[in-house]
Amino acid sequence: MAASKKILFILTSHDQLGDTGKKTGWYAEEVAEPADILTKYGYEIVFASPKGGKAPLDPSSIEAAKDNKTVKDFLNDKNIIHKIDNTHKIEEFIGKESEFAAVVYPGGHGPMFDLEHNEAALKVTAAAYEAGKVVAAVCHGPIALTDVKLSDGTLLVQGKNVTGFSDDEERSSKLDHAIPTLLESKLKKIGAKYQKADEQWGVKVVTDGRIVTGQNPASAPGFGEAIHAAIQAQHK
Template structure:
């Protein structure tokens, strides 16, 4: 595949429950896959539920201040998240892409987990034989996705996502609308995680590619490209 075409979906949600804290998508979970995709000359299209500017979690900027890849991405690529297209515009267009990818951050827990257009889009990409991927809280977008046979997308599939233990450690377990690990298991997913919290973990089950946390972001990008070649 000479130049893969990837649709990246970011959150439009910018508040962490009723804590008053800002949230959004997480910098390193887009910057590192973007770096991998860029080296492969991939063409990226970026969407969000509301379109326009997709909110970047300021805490993720602080966390990545010593991360050269993220700093460079922050300083040179802001146009790709400051003017996103609406997710709804891509319904019926899965054939124009090779993969769909959801970076994390707490935002997806609030909007992408319940966004019907996003759910339809994921089901469409899956039905068309495309690679479907997410990292950290990104797999929240898979919750409630039903396939043509009525079964949940994640039922019986090996995957990973931000663990309940990690959520507790960041103190957001009371703020988020649900526990992601628990919810995915309830939908039948064969959830896997790293031996220790915050360890890198990438799980590939055919065309489904997932990463557990920020440390897994680069590996998810690499696994997406590998899955596309397969």
């Protein structure tokens, strides 16, 4: 069977960073870098979010990537921004998981608030994985994998090698008190085999079969390449 050439990116709908008064949302680099790489490999990116419609962009991520040509080109691409301003609701893809080669969760702090327990996202992710698809998440995105339960009752990432934004990086950002839970701590608590780069903000991408995770914004390009590699590995 030929590989599907569509990939579902699930973005956050949440734009408030706890009680800090700051805005959050999806992180530019963690969407732009993997989307750019995967598009060059011939995949079509489809965007969804919990509420549908416009998915909020974390303003701090625009500033952080001001010298990144890939991100700038992505944010200036009217076709892409039109899609992100008109995301599908995640519910639309329940039962259609086999249409996609992968389900991808980019980071930003937004997912910590609205993708940890999102029923539609949990269903789509579990069904995609059980249909032999790749499931991938970067930075704060892996929070969306932590409650995914497979049909045999086991948690998707239990016993799996994964990474994600570290508790040390969260504390360095002084945002550990602004979010509902710490990602590294939760991954360890549910029995995932958490790994991280030797230094904060270092590149770390982990592939365990059809589960691909990246630690932070610096890991976004390698994360994109690893998604493609994991999809290819299913069709050899």
